[in-house]
Amino acid sequence: xxxxxxxxxxxxxxxxxxxxxxxxxxxxxxxxxxxxxxxxxxxxxxxxxxxxxxxxxxxxxxxxxxxxxxxxxxxxxxxxxxxxxxxxxxxxxxxxxxxxxxxxxxxxxxx
Amino acid sequence: xxxxxxxxxxxxxxxxxxxxxxxxxxxxxxxxxxxxxxxxxxxxxxxxxxxxxxxxxxxxxxxxxxxxxxxxxxxxxxxxxxxxxxxxxxxxxxxxxxxxxxxxxxxxxxxxxxx
Numbered sequence: 001x002x003x004x005x006x007x008x009x010x011x012x013x014x015x016x017x018x019x020x021x022x023x024x025x026x027x028x029x030x031x032x033x034x035x036x037x038x039x040x041x042x043x044x045x046x047x048x049x050x051x052x053x054x055x056x057x058x059x060x061x062x063x064x065x066x067x068x069x070x071x072x073x074x075x076x077x078x079x080x081x082x083x084x085x086x087x088x089x090x091x092x093x094x095x096x097x098x099x100x101x102x103x104x105x106x107x108x109x110x111x
Numbered sequence: 112x113x114x115x116x117x118x119x120x121x122x123x124x125x126x127x128x129x130x131x132x133x134x135x136x137x138x139x140x141x142x143x144x145x146x147x148x149x150x151x152x153x154x155x156x157x158x159x160x161x162x163x164x165x166x167x168x169x170x171x172x173x174x175x176x177x178x179x180x181x182x183x184x185x186x187x188x189x190x191x192x193x194x195x196x197x198x199x200x201x202x203x204x205x206x207x208x209x210x211x212x213x214x215x216x217x218x219x220x221x222x223x224x225x226x
Contacts, residue, residue, distance in 0.1 A: 045220075050214045101154040103153045
């Protein structure tokens, strides 16, 4: 069975601090994809990144970076120098034969 | 703006009623997915269509059905509505070829309230 666990339900940090959102997954598939989505207060889901199971390279996009480690089945997301506009719910998702989302982490960036 | 459109934005109805939610995918995308987001269940995959054919099924109730039309827009029909069906319903689209390789782009959602 597939499972995605985002153990941090809610996180609050002060602006400019770095913050890491954890994602741990379970799957028996050898080929799978991992995703992060952002859901700002306006409600829409915004795609952030896709990573396939064969590519363990970390990725950096501006202030965002992702650390994929198959050995620990984790795909963590770090925001560097956080800003108030980063306040949102962040979802990690796993796609094997079907897509499963974690429960999300609500991130509050305090001014 | 993802390029996926959904109508209506909000829908308020009564128990026992039937509603239809509409989704237009991004230009060029052949796959459409439907999701339900509720406070207790989180974000759940309901169903996927690819080029008019049902491709995958998730946790979709028998009271719910969907279809994808020749112009690739999709409709999600919810019938015999219950209070617990109140949720945000998202549509997503993707190019839709090999399936697992796809990135899905989400619409703004339809908020359904069942009274």
